[in-house]
Amino acid sequence: MRIPPRITQALAVTILGSATLLTVAVLLFIILFVLGKGLPGVSLEFLFSAPRDMGREGGIFPILVGTFLLPLMAIVIALPLGVGTAIYLTEYTRETRLTQALRFGTDCLAGIPSIIFGLFGFIFFVVMLKMGWCLLSGGLTLAIMILPTIIRTAEEAIRAVPNSYREVSYSLGATRWETVLKVVLPNALPGIVTGVMLSLGRSIGETAAVIFTAGSALRMPASAFDSVRTMSVHFYILAREGISNEKAYATAAVLIISVLLVNLAAYGMMHYFMARRAR
Amino acid sequence: MTPAPAVKISVRDFRVFHGQARALGGVTIDIPARQIMGVIGPAGSGKTTFLRALNRLNDLTPDTRAEGQVLLDGKDIYHASHDVVALRKRVGMLFALPVALPMSIYENVVYGPRLSGIRSRKRLDEIVERSLTSAFLWDEVKDRLAMSGLRLSGGQQQRLCLARVLAMEELEVILLDEPCSGLDPISTAKIEEALTILKAKYTIILVTNNTKQAARVADRTAFFLMGEMVEEGSTVKIFTTPNDKRTNDYVTGRFG
Numbered sequence: 194m195r196i197p198p199r200i201t202q203a204l205a206v207t208i209l210g211s212a213t214l215l216t217v218a219v220l221l222f223i224i225l226f227v228l229g230k231g232l233p234g235v236s237l238e239f240l241f242s243a244p245r246d247m248g249r250e251g252g253i254f255p256i257l258v259g260t261f262l263l264p265l266m267a268i269v270i271a272l273p274l275g276v277g278t279a280i281y282l283t284e285y286t287r288e289t290r291l292t293q294a295l296r297f298g299t300d301c302l303a304g305i306p307s308i309i310f311g312l313f314g315f316i317f318f319v320v321m322l323k324m325g326w327c328l329l330s331g332g333l334t335l336a337i338m339i340l341p342t343i344i345r346t347a348e349e350a351i352r353a354v355p356n357s358y359r360e361v362s363y364s365l366g367a368t369r370w371e372t373v374l375k376v377v378l379p380n381a382l383p384g385i386v387t388g389v390m391l392s393l394g395r396s397i398g399e400t401a402a403v404i405f406t407a408g409s410a411l412r413m414p415a416s417a418f419d420s421v422r423t424m425s426v427h428f429y430i431l432a433r434e435g436i437s438n439e440k441a442y443a444t445a446a447v448l449i450i451s452v453l454l455v456n457l458a459a460y461g462m463m464h465y466f467m468a469r470r471a472r
Numbered sequence: 473m474t475p476a477p478a479v480k481i482s483v484r485d486f487r488v489f490h491g492q493a494r495a496l497g498g499v500t501i502d503i504p505a506r507q508i509m510g511v512i513g514p515a516g517s518g519k520t521t522f523l524r525a526l527n528r529l530n531d532l533t534p535d536t537r538a539e540g541q542v543l544l545d546g547k548d549i550y551h552a553s554h555d556v557v558a559l560r561k562r563v564g565m566l567f568a569l570p571v572a573l574p575m576s577i578y579e580n581v582v583y584g585p586r587l588s589g590i591r592s593r594k595r596l597d598e599i600v601e602r603s604l605t606s607a608f609l610w611d612e613v614k615d616r617l618a619m620s621g622l623r624l625s626g627g628q629q630q631r632l633c634l635a636r637v638l639a640m641e642e643l644e645v646i647l648l649d650e651p652c653s654g655l656d657p658i659s660t661a662k663i664e665e666a667l668t669i670l671k672a673k674y675t676i677i678l679v680t681n682n683t684k685q686a687a688r689v690a691d692r693t694a695f696f697l698m699g700e701m702v703e704e705g706s707t708v709k710i711f712t713t714p715n716d717k718r719t720n721d722y723v724t725g726r727f728g
Contacts, residue, residue: 287534357571365584366561
């Protein structure tokens with residue numbers, strides 16, 4: 194028996210619509226719940242003063258600074274390495290077993306749970322290299338963690354640049370490097386920026402890889418060799434040790450808003466690049 | 473009788489392979505300087521492969537191998553010591569589909585000169601005006617050189633591409649790969665007019681699917697079929713009394 198199209202259509206709209214609604218509702222609920230519990234505790238004083246009494250009192254200023262310095266350091270380390278690798282894989286080699294193995298490797302690396310990276314960072318950077326818990330150990334660990342994302346998004350973006358652009362560039366007497374610099378990279382930029390923003394979002398919220406490598410000091414870091422605490426680690430410690438639920442939620446609210454802002458910035462930058470190209 | 477013009481490019485028993493398959497076999501031809509050489513033949517006859525061999529663009533295609541000689545002013549461009557980058561500045565290429573790079577009209581035109589290290593704004597400005605004028609585009613775009621090349625029409629983009637080739641000061645030979653296949657008759661007429669003027673200065677090789685176009689603008693014409701060059705001669709001879717029956721069949725529209 195065939196069901197009349199009118200009914201299948203109505204069914205599809207109902208089922209697919211409810212699935213969408215449910216997803217959005219859960220997401221909204223989590224965000225509103227955290228914001229509702231946390232926002233009352235957020236004030237300028239909370240944002241810009243140092244924590245007192247293990248975070249039971251005071252604010253999160255050093256933690257805010259740590260939360261932005263650490264991912265920034267990770268990006269500064271991972272971006273040149275990742276984009277360089279992507280350029281090499283796409284422009285300087287032919288597709289061989291080796292490049293396929295490399296690509297498979299990066300995909301596997303992307304799927305490894307972050308606590309493994311944390312453990313590796315702890316054993317390698319903190320203990321073996323005697324760097325201790327510090328901004329640099331954490332930055333390097335996060336850089337390794339986000340490298341696969343940066344490589345893969347950059348690679349996709351570079352592959353999406355039309356081959357005809359490369360042919361034109363070569364036919365006008367450009368070398369490979371000049372072609373990469375003048376034609377390939379500018380046109381792959383929006384994709385590369387997306388990858389960077391995704392990685393930034395991921396590393397801002399990262400806890401496991403950070404707590405083992407950057408430590409959890411509450412002081413303001415004075416150099417790359419000082420320990421820092423990020424918002425997610427702060428939130429974890431406050432809640433876990435039962436120090437202050439109020440401050441934990443306030444920190445979580447700031448964290449959610451920060452990630453939201455990063456995503457908005459990514460969106461804005463994408464539009465900016467797109468508009469600039471169409472001019 | 474005027475004396476026979478100097479030979480610009482001499483192709484000697486030249487063959488191209490894609491992997492195991494032969495794309496071009498045993499082509500021997502002399503291309504005279506400052507004339508238009510038309511190359512005609514049905515799809516898949518090897519004419520584009522032949523054209524792309526002349527500035528070694530086939531090198532970019534994986535698994536492609538060339539044998540034999542292509543002598544440009546007597547020097548083999550496939551010899552290991554030959555500088556490919558310098559070669560491509562002397563032998564420019566216009567592709568079938570216009571590809572304006574996603575940058576301003578001005579930057580499109582000065583792409584080659586900038587690579588050659590020309591920095592002076594005054595010189596670049598001169599190059600832009602000279603090249604766009606030669607490509608019959610200057611009057612249409614002179615007030616909006618900062619606009620993106622992508623916003624021009626297809627016919628204008630193809631003339632921009634021609635200007636971009638002409639902007640190279642080292643340029644001696646222009647290769648055209650069916651440059652008018654996607655263009656309207658007026659744009660086509662402008663390109664053809666530009667070519668007949670440009671041959672005073674450059675050697676031009678025009679691959680075309682449109683036999684009438686070859687008859688209109690080419691001084692000499694070569695006919696390719698299934699990876700071989702069937703025959704080559706003055707355009708009048710090829711189109712009226714060719715030696716080979718297959719050439720006759722093709723130019724009279726009996727096949728292809």
